[in-house]
Amino acid sequence: MRHCFAFLTVVLVSIGWVSGLRGQEAVQTGAAGAVGKIRVVTRDLEPFSFEKTGRRVGYAAELWDQAARETGVQYEVKVVSNAQEIIDALKNKTADVGVGALSVTAQREAVIDFSQPFYESGLQVLVAGAGGSFADNILPMLANLFNLELIGMFALLLATMFVISHLVWRYEHPVNGDQWPESYRTGMWESFWWTISTLLVGGADNKGPVGVGGRIVAIVWMLLSIVLVSLLTASFTTTLTINTLKGDINGPGDLPGRKVATVKGSTAETWLTAKGAKVQPEATIGECIAALKDGKVNAVVYDAPVLQYEAAKTQDEKLMMVGPVFERQNYAFALQQDSLLRERLNQAILTLQERGVSNELRTKYFGEDQ
Known part of the structure; x- marks a missing residue:
């Protein structure tokens, strides 16, 4: 009798153990x-x-x-x-x-x-580049044109031209009074006209230094003019083609305080909130891009491969990715x-x-x- 009771106990325990395993596996694999x-x-x-x-x-x-x-x-x-x-x-x-x-x-x-x-991914920034009418772009263009760097270069150029004009008048008015009058105001006006003409077109018609001192200053100014024109041309080109076209958002560092659209509940929303951006959550990435095109937001931030794919589908040349892929993450x-x-x-x-x-x-x- 005792053997039968022990055998029955072992059988019941075994059945319970197997059932527990199957139940656990059903829960683990979620076979609902x-x-x-x-x-x-x-x-x-x-x-x-x-x-x-x-x-x-x-x-x-x-x-x-x-x-x-x-x-x-x-x-x-x-x-x-x-x-x-x-x-x-x-x-x-x-x-x-x-x-x-x-x-x-x-x-x-x-x-x-x-x-x-x-799949390795990360976040990226999408902005709307330059486009539209001339009136839409004139103010950003002027703002980028008259930046502190260019204004400083113009101020330095005017100061240099004033010095050159003064030296030419100083050496020329004693020997060439017809072209450089002795009166300082009149003589400086004539001298400044010669200086700016030499800078822009290489010289002034029927006007030029004849004294030794004036010609030495003229040679220095003509050589310096070649360098100055090259520097000014490069500065204008850089300012107008880069700053104006790309706008004021060139990467993730420019997003704090700006209105940025992203998909609600995404990792991009968490990152933007932490960085102080004004987040506008949307249901889909398509709605985010539509808000950008309508001017409701300044940029869109989302997973780089999805953002690139959706932006390419719109075939809108004004939409462009800016800055590197950041906040690297894995799918x-x-x-x-x-x-x-x-x-x-x-x-x-x-x-x-x-x-x-x-x-x-x-x-x-x-x-x-x-």
Whole structure:
């Protein structure tokens, strides 16, 4: 009787242990919904995950599909509005995998897990360059033209011309009173006319120094004029072509205090808020670009590959990326905390990278190969 009781106890404990393992695995893999299917949550964000001809396509979507085949799992897809909804679904265990352009951050890692990164990204700035009518651009052009550097150069030039004019009059009026009168006011006017004519056109008709001292000063001035004209031309070209065309936002350092659009709930919104920008959150990147084109914001900041892709689709030559890619970040598949899928998914991603699948998708959607 005692042997039977002991045997029955062992059987019951074994059944309980196996049932517990199966229950834990069901929770870990999140086998809710259709039995045996992984619940994938994603959002529409070209070129990483979007609907086309009734299929889910994009860099991340197609990489996930290949990884799922590699690991032998089936899945069903649910589309949500933004990245935060994906994180919340995984945190609440109503989904098993998040697919898309999801940045790996410390804040997100605290509540969910991530797979091996599959794409390196970062933030970038999009602005609207010069365009429109002459009236729209005249004020920024004048503001850039009359900057302190150019005003200082003009002041130095006028001072140099005054000195040269004085020296020429000083040496010439005793020997050439007809062209350089003895009166200082009249003589300086004639001398200044000769100085500016020499600077701009190389000399003044029927007027030139005849004394030894005046000619020595004239030679020095003519040589100096060549250098000054070159410097002035270079300064004007730099000011008008760079400052006017690029505007007053040339990178992330110019964003504090400016109105900047980005996607609501993104890592870009967190970064902009921390830097003191006036953030205007929008539902989609398309709405952000529309706000920029309408003049409602000064710039758009978002993930560089998505921003470049969407800006190119508009075929608007006034839109341009400025500054470097900053706040480098990695995209990865999101998972539930301590998910049993993580190791198998990591192996599948590395296998696909070794086969060149990642490069094929990069070439397909970004026209580049790494």
